[in-house]
Amino acid sequence: VNGGVRTFDLTAEKGSTEFPGQDGPTETWGFNGSFLGPTLRAERGEKVAVDVANDLDEATSVHWHGMHLPATMDGGPHQMIDPGQTWKPHWTIDQQASTLWYHPHPHGKTEDHVYKGLAGMVILDDDASADADLPDEYGVDDLPLIVQDKSFDDGELELSDDGAEPGMLGDTVMVNGTIGGVQEVTSEKVRLRLLNGSTARTYAFEFPDRSMDLIAGDGGLLDEPAEVDRLRLAPGERAEVVVGFTAGETVRMRSAEVDLGGVAVPATMGGHDSFDVLEFRAAETLTPAPEPAWSPSSHAGDDALVEAEAATTRKFELEEREINGERMDMSRIDEVAYVGDTEVWEVRSKQPIPHSFHIHDVQFEVLSVDGEAPPVEMSGRKDTIYLEPNRDYRLLMRFEDFADPTMPYMYHCHMLLHEDEGMMGQFVVI
Numbered sequence: 001v002n003g004g005v006r007t008f009d010l011t012a013e014k015g016s017t018e019f020p021g022q023d024g025p026t027e028t029w030g031f032n033g034s035f036l037g038p039t040l041r042a043e044r045g046e047k048v049a050v051d052v053a054n055d056l057d058e059a060t061s062v063h064w065h066g067m068h069l070p071a072t073m074d075g076g077p078h079q080m081i082d083p084g085q086t087w088k089p090h091w092t093i094d095q096q097a098s099t100l101w102y103h104p105h106p107h108g109k110t111e112d113h114v115y116k117g118l119a120g121m122v123i124l125d126d127d128a129s130a131d132a133d134l135p136d137e138y139g140v141d142d143l144p145l146i147v148q149d150k151s152f153d154d155g156e157l158e159l160s161d162d163g164a165e166p167g168m169l170g171d172t173v174m175v176n177g178t179i180g181g182v183q184e185v186t187s188e189k190v191r192l193r194l195l196n197g198s199t200a201r202t203y204a205f206e207f208p209d210r211s212m213d214l215i216a217g218d219g220g221l222l223d224e225p226a227e228v229d230r231l232r233l234a235p236g237e238r239a240e241v242v243v244g245f246t247a248g249e250t251v252r253m254r255s256a257e258v259d260l261g262g263v264a265v266p267a268t269m270g271g272h273d274s275f276d277v278l279e280f281r282a283a284e285t286l287t288p289a290p291e292p293a294w295s296p297s298s299h300a301g302d303d304a305l306v307e308a309e310a311a312t313t314r315k316f317e318l319e320e321r322e323i324n325g326e327r328m329d330m331s332r333i334d335e336v337a338y339v340g341d342t343e344v345w346e347v348r349s350k351q352p353i354p355h356s357f358h359i360h361d362v363q364f365e366v367l368s369v370d371g372e373a374p375p376v377e378m379s380g381r382k383d384t385i386y387l388e389p390n391r392d393y394r395l396l397m398r399f400e401d402f403a404d405p406t407m408p409y410m411y412h413c414h415m416l417l418h419e420d421e422g423m424m425g426q427f428v429v430i
C-alpha cells in the first residue's frame, strides 16, 4: 500500500516451464514468471493501481474479469498494451467479497494468450465475509484452484484448431499450472476457490464420496450455503466450495461426465470424459474448523436488484458466431444503457453448441431459466453463465455508475474460440 493506494505490478512475459511427464521445457507465457500469474488481493473500498507491463513480442491487454470499474480501466480490446509499454489502470474496489480473475482480451487472440498461460486470480475481501467464519488462510485452508486443460505436442503446448466445437479440448488437466498435483490438507474444512480458466472445456467437479457446500458464485457469497454433489463450471466461471476432510485420508476431486444440456462434445480425457483433477492428502491430525457464522449480512453491501424496477428488457440470441445476427465490430456500439437503470437481459443460445455468456462491469442475478427458478449453481451474483441450448435465461442487473459515452464494455461468449471469432458485442453506459 502506497499513499493509501494498493499497488500491483504485473509483467506479461515469455518463459519456459518443465511440466511433469512432458518432453519439455515447454514455451509458456506468464505474469511475473513463466506460467500464470500472482493472486491479487484487495479489500472493498480500497483504491488499487496496477502497472501492467508488456514484455511480449506482441500487443496484449489485461482484463479484470468480474470487476465493477470504469470502461477505460476494464482491459478489454480497447486497452491494448504494445510490446515494451506499460498500462496503468486504477479504480476503487466497490463490490462484495468475491473470487475474480484477470486475463488478456486482445480481439481475435484471447484464446492464444490465455492458453499460453496468461491468467491469474483476484480475491476481493470485505468486512461482512470476514465475519462469516469461513476458512480464510490463503494457501492453507483457502485454496485458489485454476483449472485448465492442455494438449502437448512434442513438449510444446498445442492449440489445435480442428474445427471441433466448442474449441480445443485438451487431454491433460492442470491445476495452478501443475499436472498430477497433490494438495496437503491440514484442516477439517477447506475452502476451494475454483476458477475454470480453460479455453473451451466445461467441468463437472465432484468428490467420489462426499458433497460440497457451495458458498459463493462468480460475484460473492450466496444468501446461504447450498449442499451440492456436483458443480458444473463453464469457461470463465468461478465458484467457492467448502469441503470436509478426515484425518489421514487421500481423496481425489474429479470432473465427471458433464451434462451440457443435450450437447455432445468429444471425450478427450479419460473414459466418457471423466477424469481426476486434484488429489487431496489429509494429515494425521487436522485443525478443527469452526461452524460458519452465516447470516444474511455475510453478503450484504450490494443493493438488492428489483425486477419490477427494470427500465429495459434486451434480447440476445447466440447463433453461429453471432449475437443478434452480428459479429463483433470494434467500431460499432451495439447497446446503450443508462446509469442507474435496472435492466433485464434475455439470453438464448439457438444452436446445440456449448456457449458461456459473460457481461463486463456488472454482477447480475439469474431470474429464471425457461421460466423456472434457476438451479442452485446459478444463485448469487454472477457474471458468466453456461447456456444450455434453446433455453431462455433472464438476467437482472443494474448499471450503477461510470458513465462514458465513448468507451464500451463487452458482452460475449467465454468459449474463447467463439469470442475470438466474433461472438461478442459492445455496450456503453451513459
Ligand code: C2O
Binding pocket: 063, 065, 103, 105, 236, 358, 360, 410, 412, 414
Ligand atoms: Cu473473462 Cu470479456 O472476459
Ligand code: CU
Binding pocket: 063, 064, 065, 066, 358, 359, 360, 361
Ligand atoms: Cu470480463
Ligand code: CU
Binding pocket: 166, 354, 355, 356, 413, 414, 415, 418, 419, 423
Ligand atoms: Cu460460444
